[in-house]
Each structure stands twice: as C-alpha cells, then as structure tokens.
Amino acid sequence: MQHKKRHTNARRRFIKKAAVLAAAPVMIGHHPGLAKQQVLHHVFFWLKRPGSAADQKALVEGLKTLKAVPQVRQLLIGTPASTVKRDVVDNSFQVSELMYFNSTADQDAYQEHPIHKAFVEKYSHLWDRVVVYDMITV
Known part of the structure; x- marks a missing residue:
C-alpha cells in the first residue's frame, strides 16, 4: 500500500512538472502588459558632478518616480556595467x-505627463548632458 501511494505521488509530481515545462515556450519572452510591438525609450545621463554619489542617488530616486506614469509598462534604471573595454562601448x-511603452502614442503622452514634467523640473539641475534613443521593435 505504501509503495502504491509513493508511486501515485511521484506520478503527480511528474505530471505537474511536465505541465510547467510544456507551458514554458509560451511563457518565454512574455511580459504581462507589454504589446508585441513596443516602443523602447533609452535615456543616458551625464551628471554635472560625475563623482557625486549623492547626485547619482538623487537622480535614481527621481527616475523611480516615473514608474507612476500609467503609460510606462516597464522601467529599468542602471549605471554603466563593468564589461570588457571595447572601442564600440560608451x-x-x-x-x-530604459522604458517600455505599448505605442508611440503612449510615449508621447508620457512626455507630456505631469509626473514626467515634475521630474525634469526637479532633477534637471543634476545633469550636464542627456542622450535619448527611441526605438520601435520589429
């Protein structure tokens, strides 16, 4: 009887794992709330005081407030990675x-949103230069 019970439990675990593995291809690359064709908005900031940890921390905190803009599907914030130095890496x-939007209309609405405007007003004194790359996925 004990052997049969263990066999049944092992079979249930196997079926559960098989179901998860069968669903994996469908889930890979799926980001809830993101459309298949997306607009990516990548912004790079050069601080007026590049060595100031306080300025960097303040800018990161300000950037986090932008997640509250409804059109922003995903927001990633970072600093330069310590990757191998190559001529093509800046x-x-x-x-x-890096922000993800469902459409160019959503990205346009983000630009005019009061939270974005307040961010620029409150934190623009920290940066010396900003470069933006917008792309639409194909």
Whole structure:
C-alpha cells in the first residue's frame, strides 16, 4: 500500500512538472502588459558632478518616480556595467533608464505627463548632458 501511494505521488509530481515545462515556450519572452510591438525609450545621463554619489542617488530616486506614469509598462534604471573595454562601448554616462511603452502614442503622452514634467523640473539641475534613443521593435 505504501509503495502504491509513493508511486501515485511521484506520478503527480511528474505530471505537474511536465505541465510547467510544456507551458514554458509560451511563457518565454512574455511580459504581462507589454504589446508585441513596443516602443523602447533609452535615456543616458551625464551628471554635472560625475563623482557625486549623492547626485547619482538623487537622480535614481527621481527616475523611480516615473514608474507612476500609467503609460510606462516597464522601467529599468542602471549605471554603466563593468564589461570588457571595447572601442564600440560608451560607458561614460553615470545613470541610464530604459522604458517600455505599448505605442508611440503612449510615449508621447508620457512626455507630456505631469509626473514626467515634475521630474525634469526637479532633477534637471543634476545633469550636464542627456542622450535619448527611441526605438520601435520589429
């Protein structure tokens, strides 16, 4: 009887794992709330005082407020990675943010949103230079 019970439990675990593995291809690359064709808004910031940890921290905190804009599907914030130095890599910036939008209309609405405008007004004194790359996925 004990052997049969163990066999049944093992079979249930196997079926559960098989179901998860069968669903994996469908889930790979799926980001809830993101459309298949997306607009990515990548912004690079060079601080007026590049060595100031306080300025970098303040800018990161300000960037986090932008997640509250309803059109922003995903927001990633980071600093230069310590990757192998190559001629094609520019890691001279101090902070970067990457946003995902469902459409160019959503990205346009984000630009005019009061939270975005308040961010620019409150934190623009920290940066010396900003470069933006917008792309639409194909």
